[in-house]
Amino acid sequence: MTKLRRWLPALLAALPAPALAQGVVVAPHAVFIDHATRAGSITLYNPGEEPVEVSVSFAFGYPTTDSAGNVSVELSDSTPPGEPGAAAWLQAFPRRVTVGQQQRQTIRLLASPPANLPNGEYWARIVVGAKGGKVPVVGVPDSAAITVGLTLEIRTVISVVYRKGQLTTGVTLAPISAGYAHDSVHVRLPLTRTGTAAYLGTARVSVVNSAGDPVGQDERAVAVYHALNPRLTVPVGTLAPGSYTVRVSVSTDRADLPGREALPAPTVEDAVEIIVQ
């Protein structure tokens, strides 16, 4: 630790020029709170040369898909009826803070759930807003002195999961569909969650030709709170006419999350054949 304290100034001094612009670091990008501790935290760091005003608030939302398979998270201030929301009983300390230049700030998250909260998983989103401590006025005035200034506030939205009791998760994969267009293979993955907690995993897609040679692959993290039918696009270039197999595997390994936070579940797989004319 002593060595790290000694290195820190040198590390800060070594930051490249762009890092000196207004900005903020938010870590981690997902928070898991257990009913036993009822507390968590996020850490903010301002690498810039100006103070940054930070606000922390909570909302409800989780990933859903539209008819085309686009994934989005729509936030709402209140929890819709029937949904296991946690935003109403989560608090952040402090909610507003000015983080000085090259300073860090810990935001404590405390949960005050109802006394009779049933076992289960409860969801919320943390909204971290950050803007510069002063309003820059950009633009050069013309002869009549008209200037235009635009400030940019950046909001980071990360997930919060509150867990009580023993929870399980899983996912079912309905038959996948796939097609080839615009030098890419487009795959739809109709996923439905099972168990009592959100399914956090990774979907992997590979495309092989009739000889078994891979022609493309891709993967993306998936978070299935109820149901999700995402579209994955695998760039494959121009395919020669013939038959190709699209294989999909969905598992709970998530490189970006601590291993114990993504609840285990069996891997699900499917495959479909596509014909390129």
Place this chain on the structure above:
Amino acid sequence: MNLKGLVSVLLLGIVPAAAAAQGQSTTTAVTAQVPGGPLTFLNVQDLDFAIVTRGVPKTVVRNTAAAGKVRVAGTANAFVQIRFTLPAQLPNIQAAPGVNMPISFSGTDGGWNRDSDSPTGGTAFDPALGDDGRFGPPPRPYLWVYLGGTVAPSGAQAAGIYQGSIILTITYL
């Protein structure tokens, strides 16, 4: 997060050039210090309209040096949702309420690019609708977001300072 974790954040999210130049083993070691990884925002450049003349609309194209530019660092290859909250009017902060200058954004004024800072090679989108973006692959897990726009001062636009706010919201998907 302890100091070691903070250093990890710095190495992972803020020092791209240094991180890229270091050995893979070092990068792996510090990555392990921050499960979940940080999100790093850098407002690299404000949307700059420069000289504004009465009666002459002024457009800043998103792939020019005057466009707004933000760099986001996150988990390699992860998808994020990009949303803007945009003003329609910029109030004159030196005049009585109601003195405004219109500002607008076209369907291609938004843009994003993975990995490298190259707005001409990025994906254009309507900033009023937003888009889904994706961080670049290792060792450059970056997402660059660009914004242009148009202000339309009237022929009788009052002198003064016109200010507004733009909100960029990034959500992990």
